[in-house]
Amino acid sequence: MRGHRDLTLASLAAVVCALVAALVPWELIRLVAALPLTLFLPGYAIVTAAFYERELAPPKRLTLSVAASLMVLVLGTLVLNVFPFGLRTASWAVFLPLVVIGVCAWAALRRGRPSRRPRSLLASLGRPTARTAVLVGAAILISAAAVALAQKPLPAKNADGFTVLWMLPADSREEAVVVGVESNEQDPASYRLEVSIGAEGQSQTEEIELDPGEGETFEVEVPSPPGSRRRVVASLYREDRPGHLFRRVTRWLPRQSTFP
Numbered sequence: 001m002r003g004h005r006d007l008t009l010a011s012l013a014a015v016v017c018a019l020v021a022a023l024v025p026w027e028l029i030r031l032v033a034a035l036p037l038t039l040f041l042p043g044y045a046i047v048t049a050a051f052y053e054r055e056l057a058p059p060k061r062l063t064l065s066v067a068a069s070l071m072v073l074v075l076g077t078l079v080l081n082v083f084p085f086g087l088r089t090a091s092w093a094v095f096l097p098l099v100v101i102g103v104c105a106w107a108a109l110r111r112g113r114p115s116r117r118p119r120s121l122l123a124s125l126g127r128p129t130a131r132t133a134v135l136v137g138a139a140i141l142i143s144a145a146a147v148a149l150a151q152k153p154l155p156a157k158n159a160d161g162f163t164v165l166w167m168l169p170a171d172s173r174e175e176a177v178v179v180g181v182e183s184n185e186q187d188p189a190s191y192r193l194e195v196s197i198g199a200e201g202q203s204q205t206e207e208i209e210l211d212p213g214e215g216e217t218f219e220v221e222v223p224s225p226p227g228s229r230r231r232v233v234a235s236l237y238r239e240d241r242p243g244h245l246f247r248r249v250t251r252w253l254p255r256q257s258t259f260p
């Protein structure tokens with residue numbers, strides 16, 4: 001992309017925005033970095049490659065860039081969902097810069113060697129008018145609000161929530177389990193989790209308070225004498241009905257192999 005300053009800057013901006021969106025712990029800064037990466041840079045590269053011989057008016061270029069970026073997000077969702085890593089922040093942080101860099105390289109090849117002074121990324125969009133600036137600012141605010149609302153579960157009228165209780169062997173060692181509680185209720189909920197081990201009645205109790213969409217996990221030690229198995233039972237109760245069993249899962253440790 002030597003000699004094509006706008007394409008070089010678009011590629012560098014995509015990498016920087018991806019790193020900030022994936023690594024910075026502050027949500028607002030991550031959101032600001034994610035907006036150009038998701039709503040502008042992929043489309044800018046595609047529009048530049050498609051109309052490399054034509055000089056588009058800034059409003060038209062901006063509109064096409066946003067529309068093409070949304071198209072990349074839709075297609076990227078279908079592509080990433082096929083792979084085991086799925087739709088995660090890290091996968092998007094790799095996928096979108098690769099798209100921008102790849103398409104920018106293609107656009108540079110289609111343009112060929114520049115015959116004039118290379119343009120910058122902002123210069124290619126022209127000097128915005130007051131009307132364009134207002135529309136772009138409104139679009140950014142609407143997009144930011146849409147992303148924020150998409151991450152916040154909202155109560156739905158006449159809809160029932162649910163709670164998930166699960167238990168899996170710990171990855172670190174065999175003599176432990178991980179118990180998780182996830183709330184998808186419509187309102188904040190309080191729970192009491194009781195984990196009992198073996199016939200002796202050894203137990204562990206946890207008090208849990210979860211907002212909609214939140215979850216907590218607990219690692220429980222399950223010491224087992226050599227050659228024996230122990231039964232682990234996780235029971236979940238809601239604080240508004242403490243005497244009524246709400247959820248229960250059971251597991252035996254160590255796991256019994258099905259192969260000789």
